[in-house]
Amino acid sequence: MPAERKVPEMIDRPMSFCPGCGHGIIIRLICECLEELGQDQNVIFPIGVGCSSNLGGGLVADRLHCLHGRAGAVATGIKRVNPDNLVITYQGDGDAYSIGIAETTNAAYRNENITVITVNNTNFGMTGGQMSLTTMEGQKTSTTVHGRDCSVTGFPIRFPELVASQFHPAYVARGSVSSPANIKKTKGYIKKALQAQINREGYSMVEVMSPCPVNWGMKPIQAMERINNDLISYYPLGEFTEKGGETR
Template identity: 60%
Template sequence: MAIEKHAPQAVNPAMFCAGCGHGVLLRLIGECLEEYGVEKKTLVAIGVGCSCHLKTGINCDLIQSPHGRAAAVATGMRRAEPDMFVFTYQGDGDAYNIGIAETLNAAYRNENICVFTVNNTNFGMTGGQMSWCTMPGQKTTTSPSGRDISITGAPIKVPELIATSFAPAYVARGCVAGPKEINQLKGFIKNAFEAQLNHEGYSMVEVLSTCPTNWGMKPLQAQKHMLENVAPYYTIGEIKPRKGAN
């Protein structure tokens, strides 16, 4: 039996760097928008940074929020339009550094939105500065000798914080690497969609992603590095499963 595959209409080929994980996540979100039939009733709040590329990368109504504030903008959208599908799309610097207050408080209120955060352990768009997710010892343009966590604090695990401190509907961390990880991630994203569509409440999916440009690696090297060195710290899997789900 032939399986017919087509590219989802809700997303366009985006302008990310070669080997970047953003494009894969965007594609998976586009597939889910179609599969759940919400591509024409979706409102998106994107952040500032590489997520800016969604301005042309996704064919949905969208607001580019001030840096860090996407969860607050999405809150406004959600309350104004209860029947729409609402999600945020940000990087780790956006959602966890400058926007940690808005990110945590949307989770705290259990807003019925999906929050997708790409964790590539640095500020990508501005050229690879340290973020709160930068790994210990990782060299960035603002930690040139490697991140010294005795001075900067240790890499932050916001999904775990949200899952254990508040009462969200669903929290998971996936990864864009090989087909196995990508299929698993698609499952997490589907759960996030379903949590919102069933009015279960807030869901967050953090997505570990490669950043070959700023990591100074070739795409395959970056993927290997992510799986061997980053994923063991940022555990992949469901951190808070949905109630009643298997």
């Protein structure tokens, strides 16, 4: 008999993501971690604008839908007033990096005791697949119809590496939902990030590589393969901080 796979109790109805989207997997991982850490009744989600907004659609948890890109600032305020609550921003690459780079960077710079989950699908998914700061060189999007030209736009940003190398965060990692093994590792990263916040160690961030088959013009399996074959070499998976999130 296969082991029973219980949907976390925090998820009370199906969510409205496109077929093959990675958001649903990531939300489930976050909820599993929250339940396992006994934090599901203690969490507040400042949510970004984008497909990440759909986190609010099926979840039994306190959440606040922030202005586009501003979740880092909103989370700072919530956490400083309610230090005992677990505060997790849930944002896309366009939200956290393109429009929200000031708020995301400043919260990391200040080492705010919050957890930032960024879903990197290399485009603005919700609005029809425009270029974001993480769009790959040569990638065709609705605003780079001939492929991204980095001599004009700058190069795809590796934000977790920036935070880990220039600031003093508690925990920074990058995961992916492109294989069962990667999903399992990503859950471990999310759990460590949340544990770092519980331990009051400071800023934690997990970026997750996630497929967007509809805007990439691919079938779901091809989109997973694109992550494994083309994206991970530029966006390496793993932990970028030496410690953090260990139960002491």
